[in-house]
Amino acid sequence: MSLSIKELRKSYAEPGGRRINILNVESFEMGDAEQVVLIGSSGGGKTTLLNTISGITTADSGSVVIDGTDVTRLPEAGRDRFRALKIGFVFQTFNLLPAFSALENVLLGMSFSGQKADRPHAKELLQRVGLEHRMEHKPSALSVGEQQRVAVARALANRPSLLLADEPTASVDTANQDNVLKLIREACQENGVSLLMVTHSPEVASKFDRVEKLSDFNKPEVAA
Amino acid sequence: MNLLAIAWKSLRQRALASSLTALSIALGIMLMVAVLVINSLVEDAFTQKGTGFGLVVGGKGNGDLNLVLSAVYRIGMPGEPLPYRYYEELKNHDYVETAVPMSMGDLTEEGQFPIVATIPEYFSMGYAPGKKFTLKKGGRLLGKYYSSVIGSRVAKENGWDVGSKFKLIHGGMDDHVHDEMFEVVGVLGRTGTANDKTVFVDMEAFCMLAGHEKPQEEAIDRLRKFGYEVTREQEETIKKAAAEMNHEGEEQHVAEDGKPHFHAVPNDLKEVSFILVNTKDIMGMPFLASDINEGVRAQAVNPIPVMKRLLDNLVGNVRTLLLCLTAMIVVVAGVGIFVSIYNSMNDRRKEIAIMRALGAHRGTVFSIILGESLLLCVGGGILGFLLGHGLVLIASPIVEAEAGLILNPWKFEPIELVLFPILILMATLVGFLPGMTAYRTDVAESLAE
Numbered sequence: 059m060s061l062s063i064k065e066l067r068k069s070y071a072e073p074g075g076r077r078i079n080i081l082n083v084e085s086f087e088m089g090d091a092e093q094v095v096l097i098g099s100s101g102g103g104k105t106t107l108l109n110t111i112s113g114i115t116t117a118d119s120g121s122v123v124i125d126g127t128d129v130t131r132l133p134e135a136g137r138d139r140f141r142a143l144k145i146g147f148v149f150q151t152f153n154l155l156p157a158f159s160a161l162e163n164v165l166l167g168m169s170f171s172g173q174k175a176d177r178p179h180a181k182e183l184l185q186r187v188g189l190e191h192r193m194e195h196k197p198s199a200l201s202v203g204e205q206q207r208v209a210v211a212r213a214l215a216n217r218p219s220l221l222l223a224d225e226p227t228a229s230v231d232t233a234n235q236d237n238v239l240k241l242i243r244e245a246c247q248e249n250g251v252s253l254l255m256v257t258h259s260p261e262v263a264s265k266f267d268r269v270e271k272l273s274d275f276n277k278p279e280v281a282a
Numbered sequence: 283m284n285l286l287a288i289a290w291k292s293l294r295q296r297a298l299a300s301s302l303t304a305l306s307i308a309l310g311i312m313l314m315v316a317v318l319v320i321n322s323l324v325e326d327a328f329t330q331k332g333t334g335f336g337l338v339v340g341g342k343g344n345g346d347l348n349l350v351l352s353a354v355y356r357i358g359m360p361g362e363p364l365p366y367r368y369y370e371e372l373k374n375h376d377y378v379e380t381a382v383p384m385s386m387g388d389l390t391e392e393g394q395f396p397i398v399a400t401i402p403e404y405f406s407m408g409y410a411p412g413k414k415f416t417l418k419k420g421g422r423l424l425g426k427y428y429s430s431v432i433g434s435r436v437a438k439e440n441g442w443d444v445g446s447k448f449k450l451i452h453g454g455m456d457d458h459v460h461d462e463m464f465e466v467v468g469v470l471g472r473t474g475t476a477n478d479k480t481v482f483v484d485m486e487a488f489c490m491l492a493g494h495e496k497p498q499e500e501a502i503d504r505l506r507k508f509g510y511e512v513t514r515e516q517e518e519t520i521k522k523a524a525a526e527m528n529h530e531g532e533e534q535h536v537a538e539d540g541k542p543h544f545h546a547v548p549n550d551l552k553e554v555s556f557i558l559v560n561t562k563d564i565m566g567m568p569f570l571a572s573d574i575n576e577g578v579r580a581q582a583v584n585p586i587p588v589m590k591r592l593l594d595n596l597v598g599n600v601r602t603l604l605l606c607l608t609a610m611i612v613v614v615a616g617v618g619i620f621v622s623i624y625n626s627m628n629d630r631r632k633e634i635a636i637m638r639a640l641g642a643h644r645g646t647v648f649s650i651i652l653g654e655s656l657l658l659c660v661g662g663g664i665l666g667f668l669l670g671h672g673l674v675l676i677a678s679p680i681v682e683a684e685a686g687l688i689l690n691p692w693k694f695e696p697i698e699l700v701l702f703p704i705l706i707l708m709a710t711l712v713g714f715l716p717g718m719t720a721y722r723t724d725v726a727e728s729l730a731e
Contacts, residue, residue, distance in 0.1 A: 171641055216641075
């Protein structure tokens with residue numbers, strides 16, 4: 059998988075009416091199966107960047123090309139489908155659906171891709187993250203670390219090309235941070251998935267070979 | 283997982299609220315089904331399904347409704363009677379296949395059940411089209427003096443069976459109890475009609491009861507008024523038979539050994555309350571009715587339109603009111619579902635956003651919410667359908683005991699099928715606005731919450 063971002067702009071209106079370009083990225087590239095961490099302070103546009111790459115948020119201008127497909131040119135339904143098939147998401151607060159068991163949460167990710175739910179693969183993923191005995195448990199019955207592992211399994215359910223991780227260790231305790239990080243990185247490596255993680259923690263960032271400071275290539279400014 | 287499975291899971295997450303809203307729909311549908319089943323029973327009783335004959339013929343001036351109420355429901359008195367000679371004439375009419383005379387007015391001493399004097403042919407007419415009377419084992423249908431066939435409710439309430447004996451209260455001004463004892467020779471099977479609460483007695487014996495014969499002068503006058511010729515010779519014969527029957531010169535009517543001795547009443551002294559008629563073919567019925575009604579002596583009434591009119595006038599409005607009320611209950615329950623789902627949407631914005639982030643389209647999340655509404659409405663509807671028939675099942679023995687009406691809890695009314703498309707339409711309306719809320723959810727903003 060390759061990711062190429064060019065002249066990406068995304069602006070928001072502030073309460074006073076002034077528009078701020080929260081994203082102002084001239085260029086950003088990442089290669090196949092590469093693992094990159096973006097470090098930046100709160101409010102620096104980390105989450106907005108991930109949302110724009112995944113097509114959750116539309117860009118004002120510029121391009122986000124993943125495996126030759128410019129996400130910004132796709133219609134909304136196309137972006138949804140592309141996201142379901144090509145992009146996995148791991149959130150800071152896990153964002154598991156409380157009504158569904160661990161296994162169902164993983165299957166849910168498959169349901170929205172338009173493909174037949176692959177139950178054996180879902181179980182395999184949960185086994186991989188060490189939850190073979192907790193598959194039928196609902197999120198409320200899982201520990202914080204277990205919930206994040208379910209979230210990782212869900213993100214990999216559709217065999218994505220790119221995994222976007224938004225502060226995935228921020229909600230877990232220090233003892234579990236390394237485990238979660240290791241799990242995400244290993245799982246991506248095993249499956250040949252590119253990983254783009256954002257964090258504000260230098261300690262987390264130090265585990266990666268390629269560390270990018272968001273402020274180095276994103277220059278927020280008042281929009282014209 | 284398909285969308286309905288996802289919707290079902292979401293509903294289970296809010297099990298209490300979901301159950302209560304589905305229950306409110308179920309209760310509305312339950313009442314509606316019960317009203318429809320009971321309404322169908324009433325319609326059966328008030329339409330052609332409720333009788334085994336085509337025409338009721340009674341004295342002129344009795345009024346259509348009065349005749350039908352007497353003949354079908356055994357309510358009230360039929361009014362002006364007909365001479366027996368008229369029955370004999372009608373019986374031989376070209377159009378007539380069966381003519382059955384009936385006389386009413388007396389009641390049983392025990393239980394005050396209406397007495398209907400008739401002939402065994404009545405039972406061959408059936409109590410409804412295609413439905414024959416059945417007899418409890420060991421019984422028979424009249425056929426001898428002072429014999430009686432009783433309806434199932436009479437047997438149950440009075441504890442009577444074949445061989446039981448009873449007396450009648452005269453239905454005239456004095457309400458005296460007749461001396462003669464009638465014997466039950468047959469017990470009818472349950473019909474769910476007024477026959478269940480009727481005591482049928484032998485017509486001949488009924489006419490012989492004191493006060494039931496027409497005074498001879500009056501009878502002769504009536505025959506002449508009806509246009510029958512009564513010659514002096516016939517007049518003498520009538521008077522002689524009447525004198526013999528009344529035991530002129532004897533002190534008592536019943537023999538000392540208690541066994542009645544019979545003096546047949548001359549036909550010209552007999553009268554009947556009304557005559558039930560079936561024509562040889564259905565086309566003959568209006569012609570016969572027209573023939574009879576054109577004359578000045580009697581009137582013929584087709585009970586179906588009269589009963590329909592009665593149904594519409596008396597029961598129709600109540601039925602409409604009940605259906606409207608139950609429909610309102612269902613609508614209110616629908617509003618409850620709307621409020622329940624709509625209120626939950628605020629708490630579920632993040633769930634919706636997660637689904638969208640996982641790749642669900644706007645239409646998909648809209649469909650999930652609509653699916654929830656459908657499951658609640660249709661699930662509640664199915665539960666209500668079962669509860670409605672269950673309610674009729676529970677109520678049927680009580681209604682039968684109290685009113686003598688048979689409720690069939692498993693009787694399915696085709697109109698009940700209409701309830702389901704209506705419920706689906708309601709679910710769509712109810713789920714639309716919450717569905718649109720899900721459709722419009724701002725994913726990025728909701729994920730950040």
